[in-house]
Each structure stands twice: as C-alpha cells, then as structure tokens.
Amino acid sequence: MSLLVVGSIAFDSIKTPVGSVENVLGGAAVYFSLAARCMGPVRLVGVVGRDFPREHLALLQDRGIDTAGIEVADGRTFRWSGEYFEGMNRRETLSVELNVFERFQPKIPPSFQDSEFVFLANASPVTQLSVLDQVRKPRFVMADSMDLWIRTANQGLLDLLRRIDGLVINDDESLLLTGERSIIRAGKAILAMGPSRVVVKKGEHGAILFTSEGASPLPAYPVEDLKDPTGAGDSFAGGLMGSLALRGRTDPEAFRTALAIATVTASFTVEDFGVRRLLDLRKDEVDGRLRRYASMLRIGVD
Amino acid sequence: MSLLVVGSIAFDSIKTPVGSVENVLGGAAVYFSLAARCMGPVRLVGVVGRDFPREHLALLQDRGIDTAGIEVADGRTFRWSGEYFEGMNRRETLSVELNVFERFQPKIPPSFQDSEFVFLANASPVTQLSVLDQVRKPRFVMADSMDLWIRTANQGLLDLLRRIDGLVINDDESLLLTGERSIIRAGKAILAMGPSRVVVKKGEHGAILFTSEGASPLPAYPVEDLKDPTGAGDSFAGGLMGSLALRGRTDPEAFRTALAIATVTASFTVEDFGVRRLLDLRKDEVDGRLRRYASMLRIGVD
Numbered sequence: 001m002s003l004l005v006v007g008s009i010a011f012d013s014i015k016t017p018v019g020s021v022e023n024v025l026g027g028a029a030v031y032f033s034l035a036a037r038c039m040g041p042v043r044l045v046g047v048v049g050r051d052f053p054r055e056h057l058a059l060l061q062d063r064g065i066d067t068a069g070i071e072v073a074d075g076r077t078f079r080w081s082g083e084y085f086e087g088m089n090r091r092e093t094l095s096v097e098l099n100v101f102e103r104f105q106p107k108i109p110p111s112f113q114d115s116e117f118v119f120l121a122n123a124s125p126v127t128q129l130s131v132l133d134q135v136r137k138p139r140f141v142m143a144d145s146m147d148l149w150i151r152t153a154n155q156g157l158l159d160l161l162r163r164i165d166g167l168v169i170n171d172d173e174s175l176l177l178t179g180e181r182s183i184i185r186a187g188k189a190i191l192a193m194g195p196s197r198v199v200v201k202k203g204e205h206g207a208i209l210f211t212s213e214g215a216s217p218l219p220a221y222p223v224e225d226l227k228d229p230t231g232a233g234d235s236f237a238g239g240l241m242g243s244l245a246l247r248g249r250t251d252p253e254a255f256r257t258a259l260a261i262a263t264v265t266a267s268f269t270v271e272d273f274g275v276r277r278l279l280d281l282r283k284d285e286v287d288g289r290l291r292r293y294a295s296m297l298r299i300g301v302d
Numbered sequence: 303m304s305l306l307v308v309g310s311i312a313f314d315s316i317k318t319p320v321g322s323v324e325n326v327l328g329g330a331a332v333y334f335s336l337a338a339r340c341m342g343p344v345r346l347v348g349v350v351g352r353d354f355p356r357e358h359l360a361l362l363q364d365r366g367i368d369t370a371g372i373e374v375a376d377g378r379t380f381r382w383s384g385e386y387f388e389g390m391n392r393r394e395t396l397s398v399e400l401n402v403f404e405r406f407q408p409k410i411p412p413s414f415q416d417s418e419f420v421f422l423a424n425a426s427p428v429t430q431l432s433v434l435d436q437v438r439k440p441r442f443v444m445a446d447s448m449d450l451w452i453r454t455a456n457q458g459l460l461d462l463l464r465r466i467d468g469l470v471i472n473d474d475e476s477l478l479l480t481g482e483r484s485i486i487r488a489g490k491a492i493l494a495m496g497p498s499r500v501v502v503k504k505g506e507h508g509a510i511l512f513t514s515e516g517a518s519p520l521p522a523y524p525v526e527d528l529k530d531p532t533g534a535g536d537s538f539a540g541g542l543m544g545s546l547a548l549r550g551r552t553d554p555e556a557f558r559t560a561l562a563i564a565t566v567t568a569s570f571t572v573e574d575f576g577v578r579r580l581l582d583l584r585k586d587e588v589d590g591r592l593r594r595y596a597s598m599l600r601i602g603v604d
Contacts, residue, residue, distance in 0.1 A: 017483075087483060181319075181389060184526045205507035206521055215526075216598035219508060219519030224486045253602050260601045287603075294603045296518035299562045299596040300555050301589075 001139070002043065002114065003245040005032045005238070006106045006131045007121025009046040009070065012274060013081035016088060016228050024274040025056050027078060028121035028144070031231035034278040035238025035265045037064045038286050039246040042238075043112045045069030045131075049077040049100045059279070068109045073100040088229050089203055108134040117245040119237060120164070122146050125156030132163055140250050142166035142197070142241060144233070150177045158193065165250070166197035168237050174200045183208060184215050197255060199240070201233055209259055211252060218259050221267035221293050228273045232266045235278060239265030239286070264289040303441070304345065304416065305547040307334045307540070308408045308433045309423025311348040311372065314576060315383035318390060318530050326576040327358050329380060330423035330446070333533035335367045336580040337540025337567045340588050341548040344540075345414045347371030347433075351379040351402045361581070370411045375402040390531050391505055410436040419547040421539060422466070424448050427458030434465055442552050444468035444499070444543060446535070452479050460495065467552070468499035470539050476502045485510060486517050499557060501542070503535055511561055513554060520561050523569035523595050530575045534568045537580060541567030541588070566591040 012026030033042045043066045050072065060067050078101035081094040104127060108115075113136050120128040120143035128143055135141075141164045149157050150173060157177075161167065167190060169177065174186035183200050187210035190198045198210040204226075206219040243258035244250055264286055268277050314328030335344045345368045352374065362369050380403035383396040406429060410417075415438050422430040422445035430445055443466045451459050452475060459479075463469065469492060471479065476488035485502050489512035492500045500512040506528075508521040545560035546552055566588055570579050 182526070182528060184524050188526075202507065205504065206519070208521075208524065215524035217508070217521030217524055218599075219510075219521045222486050222510065222517035222519055224484070224490075224517075226484060256600075257602045290601075291603050294601040297520075297599040297601060298558075299592075299599060300559045301593050301596045 001116040001245045001248045003036055003040065003117045003119070003241055004043040004045065004108070004112050004115035004135065005029050005036070005119045005121060005241075006045040006069075006108075006128075007032065007119075007123060008078055008101055009048050009052070010078040010080050010101075012230060013079075013094075014228055014230050014273060015083040017084065017086060018227055019273060021273045023079075025059070026080065026231065026274055028234040030060070031234035031269065031275060031278070032119060032121055032238035032241075033060065033065045034063065034275050034281075035235035035269070036242030036245075038265070038281055038283045039239070039242030039261070040064075041066065042242070043069060043115060045106050045108060045112065047071045047073050047100050047104045049073060049075045052077045063279070066112075069107070069112055071107065073103075075100045082230070084229060088226055091229070106131050106134070116140070117241055118142070119241045120144070121234065121237070125149055125153045125160045128160050129156065129163070140165050140244060142168065142237070144168050144237060145173065146170075147173050147176055161190070161194040164195050166199065167195045168199045168201060168233070168240075170233070171200055171202045187215055197250075199259065201236065203229070203232070206263065207236070207259065209255070211255075213252065216256070218263055219297075221264050221289065223267050223270055226270050229270050230274065232270050235269040236262040236266040239263075260290055260293055261286060264293050303418040303547045303550045305338055305342065305419040305421070305543055306345040306347065306410070306414055306417035306437065307331050307338070307421045307423060307543075308347040308371075308410075308430075309334065309421075309425060310380055310403055311350050311354070312380040312382050312403075314532060315381075315396075316530055316532050316575060317385040319386065319388060320529055321575060323575045325381075327361070328382065328533065328576055330536040332362070333536035333571070333577060333580070334421060334423055334540035334543075335362065336365065336577050336583075337537035337571070338544030338547070339366045340567070340583055340585045341541070341544030341563070342366075343368065344544070345371060345417060347408050347410060347414065349373045349375050349402050349406045351375060351377045354379045365581070368414075371409075371414055373409065375405075377402045384532070386531060390528055393531070408433050408436070418442070419543055420444070421543045422446070423536065423539070427451055427455050427462045430462055431458065431465070442467045442546060444470065444539070446470050446539060447475065448472075449475050449478055463492070463496040466497050468501065469497045470501045470503060470535070470542075472535070473502055473504045489517055499552075501561065503538065505531070505534070508565065509538070509561065511557070513557075515554065518558070520565055521599075523566050523591065525569050525572055528572050531572050532576065534572050537571040538564040538568040541565075562592055562595055563588060566595050
C-alpha cells in the first residue's frame with residue numbers, strides 16, 4: 001500500500017569517535033525513505049535549497065523513492081552538524097542552519113493525496129497538522145516529535161496526538177511530554193492522549209511498544225562495530241512504516257513484526273556513516289537479520 | 303539437580319523515591335536463594351553474626367533453603383545501606399559494615415560438596431576460588447563479580463574466570479574488566495577469558511547473553527510500579543541458576559529459557575522493598591509471567 005513521508009532533507013556533518021563525514025546527504029525524511037524503500041515504494045515530501053545537487057535526487061529516485069513532493073526553494077538546504085562521544089550514547093549538536101526548512105510548508109502533490117500510510121517526521125506540530133489536512137483518507141498515520149515542540153508548541157502537539165494513530169518518541173522526550181518519572185508510565189500516559197500505538201525509543205537499548213494490551217519491549221539488535229548513530233531513529237521509523245505498508249496490516253502481530261524490521265533496519269544504518277549502509281541495503285539482508293533476531297528472542301516455554 | 307550458592311547475608315537499609323526500610327534481611331546469597339527456591343531446593347553457604355535472628359533462619363528453611371552452610375561467627379552481621387534517586391537507575395551506597403563477612407572463609411558442609419550447580423555470589427576471587435576447591439565435580443559453575451575486585455584483585459579474578467562456566471556482570475563492570483568501549487565487544491572479550499556463557503546485566507534495560515554463537519539480547523520485563531531495585535541482579539541470577547538446575551540442562555535453548563525466568567523473577571523482586579515480594583512468590587506466578595514475556599518477544603517471520 002502507498003506510503004508517504006513528510007520531513008527534513010539535510011546536509012549533515014558528523015563526527016564520532018571512529019571517524020567523520022562532512023556535508024553528506026541526511027535529514028529525517030531521507031533516512032526514513034531509504035529504509036522504507038527496502039520494503040516497497042515511498043513518496044517523499046520535503047524542501048531543499050538551490051544548492052541541492054541533482055545527483056542526490058537521482059540517488060533517491062533510483063531507489064524507488066518518488067521525489068515529486070520535493071520542493072526546491074530559494075536559499076540553502078537545511079544543514080546540521082553534530083558530534084558523538086565515547087560510547088556514542090551522548091551527542092552534541094554543533095550547529096543547526098534551518099535555512100529553507102525554517103519556512104517549510106508541505107505541499108502534498110495531488111498524486112500523493114491518496115496515501116494510505118503516512119509518516120510525519122519531526123517538524124513543528126503546525127507543519128505536521130497541515131499535512132493531515134491535505135491527505136484524503138489515510139489508514140494509518142504515525143508521527144515523530146522532539147523536546148523543542150514539547151516545550152514550545154505543547155498545545156499543537158496535543159492537537160496532533162488526537163489525530164494520529166501512532167507516535168514514535170525518544171525515552172527522555174516521553175518523560176518530558178508526560179511529566180512521568182518512568183518510561184512505562186509515560187508510554188501509558190501518551191496512549192491516553194490519543195494514539196493507539198506508542199513506540200518509545202531507547203537508543204542502544206531498543207524500544208518499548210505501548211498499546212491497550214500493555215507494554216512490550218524490544219531490545220536493539222547487537223551491533224559490534226557501531227560507526228555512526230545518526231539516523232537510527234528515522235530509519236527505524238522507515239522500517240516500521242515500510243513493513244506495515246507492505247503487508248497492509250496494523251494489527252498487534254503485524255505491528256510487532258514491523259517493529260522487529262525497524263530494529264534490524266536501524267542496526268544496519270549505524271554500521272556506517274550517514275546513509276551509506278542504507279543506500280544498497282537489500283530486503284533479503286533485512287529479512288536474514290530479522291530471522292536471526294526473531295530466533296534470538298524465541299523463548300521455549302514448556 | 304542440586305544447587306549451591308555461596309555469598310553474603312546482610313541487613314539492608316534502603317531508601318528509594320517511594321519509601322524506605324531499615325535493617326531488613328538482604329545480601330546477595332539471600333536474594334539468590336529466595337529466587338531460586340521457586341524452581342527447586344537450594345543449599346546456602348554464608349556467614350552471619352550473633353545478632354542474626356533465628357526467625358530469619360526459619361524463614362529461609364521454611365522455603366526449602368538448606369541453611370546447614372550458614373556459619374554463625376562472633377561479631378555483627380554484614381550491614382549495607384543505600385539510596386536510589388529519581389528514575390532509580392542511580393544509587394549511592396551510604397554505608398557498608400562488612401563485619402563478619404570481612405573474614406568470610408566459606409566452609410562447604412560435606413552434604414553440599416556434591417552440588418552440581420554452583421553460584422559464587424559477589425565476593426573476593428580468593429574466597430570464590432576456595433569454594434571451587436571444596437566442591438567435588440560441579441556440572442556448571444557461575445559467578446558474579448564487581449568493580450572492587452576488578453580493580454584490586456584482577457589476577458585472582460582472571461584465575462577464577464578460567465575455572466567457571468558462566469559469569470554474570472554489570473555493563474559498566476564489563477567495560478572496566480576488558481577495557482573495551484562497547485558492551486558487545488566486552489562480552490566477547492570476557493568469553494575469551496574462560497567462561498562459555500557471559501551475561502551482561504543492564505538494569506532496567508535487560509541483559510545480553512554472550513556465547514560462541516554470538517550476542518543475544520533480552521529486554522527487562524516492563525514494571526510499572528518499581529519500588530526498590532535492590533537484589534534485582536541477585537534474584538536474576540537465582541532465577542537463572544534455579545531454572546538450569548531444575549531442568550538439568552545448560553544447552554543454548556535451556557539457557558535462553560533460564561534467562562527469561564531470571565528476567566521475570568527480577569521483575570517481581572523490584573515490585574516491593576527488599577526480599578518482600580520474593581518471600582511468597584510462587585512458581586506458577588513466575589511461569590505465568592514467563593509466558594506473557596515469551597509472547598511479547600514472539601516475532602512472526604513469514
């Protein structure tokens with residue numbers, strides 16, 4: 001089924017304890033798309049500046065990503081730079097230039113307005129809500145958010161939560177959003193705000209899914225040679241939504257499988273810098289690692 | 303099959319954000335025994351002072367724990383007090399009085415020397431090694447350790463590692479022991495030091511098992527009302543060894559099931575202060591939660 005993502009497209013400069021890259025293709029919607037396209041076609045809506053090279057567009061198109069929704073605006077493309085430290089569970093943003101993304105007003109092309117699965121990558125709740133006003137009758141809408149919007153656009157975020165089916169959010173942010181002290185309580189509290197599926201991401205420690213049936217944890221896939229955690233969360237979301245759209249199912253069992261695909265997709269992402277590992281990632285590689293992951297978690301009960 | 307544990311018996315004073323208790327029964331070997339006895343009989347070796355009440359001994363005996371190996375020495379029982387802060391993933395030791403535990407020289411009663419499964423709870427490597435010299439032909443020996451011994455008794459610890467089958471260790475301590483920067487590398491490095499099973503504990507984030515087949519993660523069982531994390535690791539070890547001893551198997555599949563039992567046992571422990579929840583914990587409660595846990599982790603792979 002059709003899958004739409006709306007979000008940032010960026011140039012990233014990244015430093016980790018094992019290396020660095022400068023001005024490479026990045027952004028939440030790019031990581032999402034490159035992950036989700038392993039499962040099926042993706043429709044991408046975002047904005048870039050005049051400096052965005054044609055080769056990057058071709059690179060996305062070559063991989064089954066429909067770029068009809070990428071607007072080219074006057075100005076420079078969004079730029080981000082950050083550094084990860086020892087252990088890579090702490091990062092510092094060194095600089096952010098929003099550039100054309102600052103005034104991003106997503107325009108969903110007519111050919112995308114019938115999208116059945118929709119992912120609203122991190123953006124202001126107003127921007128995210130404007131997408132929902134442009135898609136006709138989505139079957140399943142999921143969104144990401146961040147501390148900035150929890151602090152500065154809380155009412156908009158609460159409005160958004162009432163209109164979406166699923167939320168992915170980092171552990172710290174789940175506590176900030178709810179004022180709870182534990183993630184287990186926070187996840188439950190977010191369910192009460194609207195979405196029927198809440199996924200709290202814990203970085204190297206995996207994620208926890210909250211539904212009306214309770215909390216269920218998923219550990220991260222063990223990665224020996226972590227190179228760059230950038231985009232782990234966005235490619236996780238891409239694997240998740242890509243899997244749901246591929247199977248056209250959002251029931252609990254399908255959702256758990258989709259979360260496992262999300263987990264292994266993110267594990268590939270962090271094994272190289274930027275989007276490098278995602279570029280040539282094949283579905284059979286994802287499926288192979290999924291089978292190993294499922295077997296790691298299989299527990300014999302007498 | 304027979305299961306022996308050797309380790310501390312203590313009086314604990316514990317403060318957490320939701321309450322406190324003073325001078326309650328605790329210690330690694332006590333938590334271990336009270337957890338393992340849900341699976342089958344346990345033989346306990348430890349030392350207490352003249353101040354240790356007879357009722358505590360009766361309480362252990364009433365639960366199928368053989369206390370023939372508890373020595374009563376002149377002096378006071380080991381005392382520990384600590385405080386947990388917001389989120390309960392950080393604790394501060396307020397005071398430690400080793401008392402009779404300082405000169406603990408485990409004497410394994412003749413009736414315990416044929417024990418097939420042996421757990422060496424946290425103690426100096428010299429003390430732990432002295433137990434191995436007194437048990438005849440154990441089938442599976444597992445040990446715990448801590449930062450103190452890694453720093454002060456490294457050679458003894460390396461000697462111990464060559465003589466045991468399994469090690470349980472905290473994540474930070476695995477890094478300290480190996481000098482590695484990631485837990486995945488650390489677990490692998492510890493395998494090379496001797497034991498064929500290494501379990502790295504990550505507190506609220508679960509654990510990772512390392513064997514020659516690789517790393518496999520297990521998330522913690524989600525606990526909504528965490529009251530007191532004290533003894534989580536020791537009751538985890540008790541559930542693990544209790545399950546292995548009950549089934550008389552240590553193959554990979556049995557080990558994974560045992561780790562799942564360890565995980566759910568620890569989840570009960572932290573739901574009340576000290577050993578309180580463990581005192582009346584029944585095997586059918588553990589089994590019920592085990593089934594829920596196994597079903598949470600079941601991933602449908604097409």
